[in-house]
Amino acid sequence: MESDPSEAVVPDMTHARLRPCWLSTLEIKPGMVLAKPVSAVSGGYATMSLPAGVTIAEETIGQMIVKGIECVAVLNTEPMDAQDYAVATQAYEARLQQIFGPQRTEHCQALLDALLIRGPMPC
Amino acid sequence: MLNSENLAHAVAVMARKLPPFPTIVIQLLDMLRNDSVTLEVLARMARNDPIISANILAQANHMRRIHAQSDLTDAFVAASIIGINRVRRIVVTTGMNRFVSSVPGGLFLFQHSVAVAIAAQELAEFSGESQDLAYISGMLHDVGQLCLNMLDERAFEKVYMDASVDGKLMEREAAVFGVDHCAVGAQLARYWNLPEQIYSAILNHHDEETVTCPLQAAICLSETIVRALDLPASPKNRVTLINQHAVAELGLDWSDPGMADLFDRCVTRFRLAIQPQQASHA
Numbered sequence: 001m002e003s004d005p006s007e008a009v010v011p012d013m014t015h016a017r018l019r020p021c022w023l024s025t026l027e028i029k030p031g032m033v034l035a036k037p038v039s040a041v042s043g044g045y046a047t048m049s050l051p052a053g054v055t056i057a058e059e060t061i062g063q064m065i066v067k068g069i070e071c072v073a074v075l076n077t078e079p080m081d082a083q084d085y086a087v088a089t090q091a092y093e094a095r096l097q098q099i100f101g102p103q104r105t106e107h108c109q110a111l112l113d114a115l116l117i118r119g120p121m122p123c
Numbered sequence: 124m125l126n127s128e129n130l131a132h133a134v135a136v137m138a139r140k141l142p143p144f145p146t147i148v149i150q151l152l153d154m155l156r157n158d159s160v161t162l163e164v165l166a167r168m169a170r171n172d173p174i175i176s177a178n179i180l181a182q183a184n185h186m187r188r189i190h191a192q193s194d195l196t197d198a199f200v201a202a203s204i205i206g207i208n209r210v211r212r213i214v215v216t217t218g219m220n221r222f223v224s225s226v227p228g229g230l231f232l233f234q235h236s237v238a239v240a241i242a243a244q245e246l247a248e249f250s251g252e253s254q255d256l257a258y259i260s261g262m263l264h265d266v267g268q269l270c271l272n273m274l275d276e277r278a279f280e281k282v283y284m285d286a287s288v289d290g291k292l293m294e295r296e297a298a299v300f301g302v303d304h305c306a307v308g309a310q311l312a313r314y315w316n317l318p319e320q321i322y323s324a325i326l327n328h329h330d331e332e333t334v335t336c337p338l339q340a341a342i343c344l345s346e347t348i349v350r351a352l353d354l355p356a357s358p359k360n361r362v363t364l365i366n367q368h369a370v371a372e373l374g375l376d377w378s379d380p381g382m383a384d385l386f387d388r389c390v391t392r393f394r395l396a397i398q399p400q401q402a403s404h405a
Contacts, residue, residue, distance in 0.1 A: 022387040024395045026186040026205070036384070058190070065186070068208035071391050073384065095353060100362050107365040111351060114377035121390055 016119030017085040020073035023123075025065050030058045032074040040067035080122055092120040125301035134310040137270045141222075148218040148259070149315065165210050166202040174221065178213045179205065212258060216240070216396065219262045228272060228280070231357065234397055236262045238354040241392045242345035245385050250373040252337045260324040263317070264342050267308025267325070271300055283359065290363035293329050305329055331366045340369035352386060354393050 020035030033055050040048040048067050050060070056074070064072065080088070093116060100112045125133055150168060169175040176198035183201035184194045195201045202210045216237060223229040223236075240261030247257035272279045278299050286292035296303040309326035320338045327335050328342040343366045350360040375382065 019383075022384070022391040024391060026182060026395065027189060029189060061186075062204070065204065065209070066206045068206055070208070071388050073387075096351075099351060099353060099360050104362075105364065107367050107370070108362055111347070111362065111365060111377045114382055115351060115386070117378075118383040118386060121387060 013085065013089050013119050014082075016089075016117070017082065017122050018076055018079050019119075019122055021076050021123035022071050022073050022121075024071045025061065025069050028056060028061055028064075028072060028074060030056055030061065032056045033077075034072060035075045036073040038064065038069060038072050040064075040069055042067070076122055085120075085122065088120045125307070127302070127306075130302060130306065130310050131313070134270065134307060135314055137273055138311060138314050140273065141269060148215055162202060162207040162210065165207065165214065166199045169202065169210065169214060170198050172217075175214055175217045178217050179210060182209060182213065208254075211255060212240075212396075215259055215262050223269060231355065232265060232268060234355040235349065235357075236265060237396050238349035238352075238389070238393050239264055239342065239345045241396065242348045242389050243341045245388055245392075246341040246345060246348075246373060246375075247338075249375070249381070249385060250337060250341070252341060256318070256320060256338060257341050260321050260338055260342050261345055263308070263312065263321060264325050264328045264346070265304060265308065266311055267304035267306065270307045270311065271296060271304050274300060287359040287361055290361060303329070331364045332368065334366070334368045334372045337372060340366070340372040343369045344373065344375070348386070348389065349393075352390060354390065355397070 023032075034050055034052050036052050038048065038050040039046060048063060048069070054060075056072075079085075096112060096115055100108055104112065166179075169179055179198050180195060180201045183204045186204070187194060195204070219236060220233050223233045240258045243257040243261035244254045246252075247254045268279070271282075282295045282299055283292070286295050293303040293305065305326050305328060309322050312322045312325050320336060323335050324339045324342045327333070327339045328346060330339070330343065334340045334343075347362055347365055351362050353360050370377075
């Protein structure tokens, strides 16, 4: 079944622009604030559980790395300028239209819609 | 022309012409099977390999420089800082980079494999499957392309370009070579005595209709996700079909906010993962 591309979702990109930044645990710095909870499990037991809002300390970074946490979401304290993000969004959407093509299945359209709502990386 | 009867023999002949499959990756797979891998054992293995040691040091020192700390020179200390999971990824990724780097088009194949490995690992975490097996399978899923490329580089490139328009890669490969890269890659996995789940994931990673196991579902959808995210950027990236059975198998809902996080994590990790390898290809 194919869907009509003209029915594509037109998202409000403010939320996408201000969303948290995902950073590798090798790139985070003390003082950054977790935007999403972080947890680690080993052998069925929770070995780390940090809620959103926690300020990251130097020793926490080492613990995250050793526990195998690859990346974390931190608060986006320096959001991209709205106009710059609009330009980036335009390029991002144009590229997605190329990747998914003009005639797409219902399932492909669902993935495309999710990616359009997500928008380009804000950081 | 390859066919199901001569495939095993033909792949064995081609495998002998390929660069040797990294022994260290096979050792790692053995250890994963025995569930006995420790950081100390891995770091000792890695110490004997200068490129793997250099990559471990590079990641640890990358972090230390952010924190204004001096560089390390001991790979074992560096390994203990970056943790066992990262050391495992470095062992597999560096081994595969070495394996494909001598082949034309190897850089794209390598970066695509890294992207699929990362996405597969993220999907495995999302759905509670083995993250290590998912990562290794992702690194190996397109290994059959090395053989087709070796058989006829020009024909393979044409097949790939034509398929980027109509999405019929498997049919076009089979028409030109007799079999597709999934069958060749799976046979290579047999030749190397890799685990059965990896064999199945490689064999069926382009199957858009069925699911053989959660690992195959994860590899199949990782292929879709990285092409949708344009990782690595390429005009060949197209999404024309999605294996909906694989979506159901892993319990995914694209509109779930958790999926947007998964996409962001894939992009973040991919950018970091290809940095040292890009430098080594330069």
